[in-house]
Amino acid sequence: MNTSIGEKYVVDENGKATAVILPIESFKKILKILQNADDQPEDHNFYQSYEFKRLVKKGTEDINMDKASPWKDVWNEL
Secondary structure (H helix, E strand, O other): OOOOOOOEEEEOOOOOEEEEEOOHHHHHHHHHHHHHHHOOHHHHHHHOOHHHHHHHHHHHHHHHOOOOOOHHHHHHHO
């Protein structure tokens, strides 16, 4: 599934993406999601938990090994 939100990428001389430019509405959607997450005080304890840190580490490893789905594939599920 290819679901573009109109983003543009800034790449370095090697073609590696270094930044992304988003349409303002997409940016606002992201901010709203983050704000809603930040409004949950009980979540702050979770961010410090062993389980959360383990999941972040696993996710980072999956990304580095190309085992993760591109964000475009899940964007519309948010």
